[in-house]
Amino acid sequence: MSLDTTVETAEPVLHPKMQGDKVSVFYSGKQALFDVSLRIGANQVTSLIGPSGCGKSTFLRSLNRMNDTIDGCRVAGKITLDDEDIYDPDIDVVELRARVGMVFQKPNPFPKSIYENVAYGPRIHGIARGRAELDEIVHSSLRRAGLWNEVKDRLAEPGTGLSGGQQQRLCIARAIATRPEVLLMDEPCSALDPIATAVIEELIDELRENFTIVIVTHSMQQAARVSQKTAFFHLGKLIEEGRTEDIFTNPRNKQTQDYITGRIG
C-alpha cells in the first residue's frame, strides 16, 4: 500500500450533495492540496480534521469558491454541487455562495443591528418579497439558530454588542437566512467557551435536518461529537475518510491513528 496514492475509504456516500474529484489547489504555484476526492452526503455533518497546514480549510474554501478571492490561487480538478460543476464559467459565484453558506472561526457580525445582520443576505439576493416576508425570514433564522429568545426584544441593537457565543449564532442565523443547501463551518467554536460550544454543537445537530454541513475543527472531540463522516487530511492529502465512529475507535491508517491519539507522526 502506497501512502501517496491510497485513501482509506469506508462505504461510499450514495447520494452526495457535493463531490470533490481530484481537487488540487495551488497558491501562487505552490501546491497546497493534492488530488482530493471526497463525497459529501446530504443532510450529514462531515468533519475535516488534520494538523495545521494540512489543507482542510483550503478544501473547505474551495467548496464555495472562497479561494477565488485569494490572489494567485488556482483550483484544479472538479467540484460538483448536485452534479453541477461549481467551477463552470457559467456559474454565478454570488448565487453559489448563497447556496453554499459559510460560518467563520471568529464571529464577524456586520456593524449593524441584529435585525439587519440577518436581513442583509435575503435582501440583496431578493429572496424576500416585502417587509412582512423579510421579517418572517429574520425571525425564523434567529429561531433556528437558537438565538431568538435572547434577542427578540433588542433586534435594533448592534450585533457586535452580543456575547461571543451569541455573535457566532447570529452569524449562523445570517448564513441560513439565504436558505443555503450546504453550510460550511471553519472552526466555528474555537473562540467560544464550552457552554457556548455545546449550544452551537446542539444547533449543528438540529440544522442537519435541513442542511448539509461541512465543518473544519481542530477539536477531535468535537468532530467525534457532531459529525457522521470524518475526513483526515495530512500535508495536503486526504489520508482517510469514513464513518466518524470508525475513525475514532478503529482508524485503518496509521497516520490517522497517530494524529487522533496525540502521537508523534
Added chain:
Amino acid sequence: MATLNEHIVSSYEDELTTLARMISEMGGMVEEEIIRSADALVKLDHDEAKAIRAADKRVDEMQQRINDMAVSIIARRQPMAADLRMVVTSIQVANDLERTGDMAKQLAKRALQIETLGLAPKFYNGVKHMTQLVAGQLKAALDAYAARDSAAAVEVCKRDDEVDALHTSLFRELLTYMMEDPRNITQCTHLLFCTKSLERVGDHATNIAEAAYYLETGRHLSADDSARAKR
C-alpha cells in the same frame, strides 16, 4: 497494526504504561492464586487455603485501582482509537481477573470443607491436569493481551474446547467413582464443584483473549468468526 509511536504528552504515555503494567501484575497474582489453590486442594493444606482466601483481597483492591485509573484517564485524556480500546478492555480484563480470583477462592474453600485426611490420587489427578490446562490458557490470554497479538488470542479461544471436553470427561469420571462406592460421594461432589470453577476460569481466559483480539484489531472475534463462516 504497526507498533505505536509515543504520545506527545509523556505523562499520558506513562499512565497508559502504568495501566498495562497493573493488568500484568494483577494477571500474575491471579495465575499464582489458581495454581496455589489447586495445590492446597490436592494436599488438603488448610493453612495455605486460608492464606489464599486472604490474598484474594489484594486482587479485589487491584481491580478497583485499575478501574479508578481507567476512569481517570477517560475523564482527563479522552483517549481515542487504540488508546480508547486499551483503556476500555483494561476494565473488562480486570473484571475477568477478579472473577478468576473468586474461582481460586472457591477452590480454597472446598479444600477447607473436605475433612478427610487426604484425597486419593485417582480423584485429584484429573483436577490437577485441568488446573494446568486452564492456568496455561490464562497465561496465554494475558500474554496475547500484553503483546496485542490477535493470532495468539484466536489460539486461546480455540483451545477452550479442550477445557470443555476435559470438564465433561472429569464429570463422568467422578460420577463413576461415586457409583462405585457411596463413601466417595462427599469428596467427589466437592471436586465436581472444583472442576466447574476451573471450567469458568477457562471461560474468563477466553474473555481476556477476546479482549486482546479487540484491542489489536478493533473488531469483535465473534463477528469476524461468523463473517468467515458465511464465506
